[in-house]
Amino acid sequence: MTYPLTRTPGHTLGCQSLTAFCHTGGVHPEMVQRLVALGILEPERDDAGNLWFGRDQVLALARVRRLRAGLGVNYAALGLVIDLLDRVAALERELRVTTSRRTGGRSWT
């Protein structure tokens, strides 16, 4: 008989196991493992070495699948494309805030 000595992240953070994650995401575990190895998915690892996937990872996987299906982005380029898209989004966010500050300070808005 084995007793779990540590709590898995799944209990505390609403994470999913690899099997459940693959089921939700509609992909083969092999693809998930490949994406984890490439650093595109970043699941939590518990003390037993099992992977746990949060909600943000579900969205990340969906984006990977859209990029692969829609643009044919290959595994090697995925990491770069995703990093660049995130950076563009962050810059656009920053630009929105700074332009609103600037116009807010000078002209009538």
Place this chain on the structure above:
Amino acid sequence: MAPSRDFYETLGVSRDVSADDMQRAYRKLARTYHPDVNKDPAAEERFKDISEAYDVLSDPEQRRRYDAFGPDFRQVPPDMDRQTWARARAGAAAGGGGHARRGGGPAEHVYTRSGGFQDIDLEAMFGGMFGGRGGGRSGPIPGADQEAEIELPVEEAYAGGHRTVTLSGPDGSRTLDVRIPPGVTDGQRIRLSGQGGRGGDGATNGDLYLVVRLAPHPRYRVDGRDITVTLPLAPWEAALGASVAVDTPGGEGKVWVPPGTSSGRRLRLKGQGLPNPRGRPGDLYAEARIMVPPKLSDEERQMFEQLAAVSTFDPRRQP
């Protein structure tokens, strides 16, 4: 879906385009309108059209059939030639309705032979947006998040309210009733869960984010949650002090102008700026601007002259 749209036009190429050039045009458009690259809600529909057009035209057999039969090519049985199809269409049209299933003439011949070709569900055939390409054995893909801008007057950002937003969508434009929470700021995003890009085959939709833009206002200047409003003052109000009315988005307020106030002085009305659902509200600043009467009455002129003679005040004196 717009089935009447010309596939060549969608890809922006001529009808005699080579496969290479067409692929180049497709790749360029796909990069521009991919829902993960382009957050505009209209981009998704465009991307879908582009993908559909390329799916058909990149396959030589389907392209040949599209060239021969036009947008209805999927309804044409594989062994039909162009003339027979044209005759069948003409017959059906004369019979009063392009897709008549019953009735005499060549149309019946076509449809009965095709065994229900006209009933092909295009969505199923293409598997939604992404099913057609590269998806392989995997399941349906959730939709991407989208962004659109919404312009609000300052008063509405202050008080909140309801807005009707119209967006172009897959089935023409769709209208959304959006609740604006009180205290939204310029650049803030309002999330509409599940209103973004459509997921394929029952997968979850993405979210739609409405980015708030505050419309220019004749009186209010907004910086974050703080609002500045100009407070015109008569010279004697500014010199002697006065309690005057000031416009705020929440209605008229009172502000005490201390004696000796010059133009440019900012009087703070604490917490009278844009409200903050998660913390301290912004402040309202009344910025003093001293105005003089454009025309003086004789009595006013006399008194100003008297004041000029008596006063030693020189605003230009260097300290």
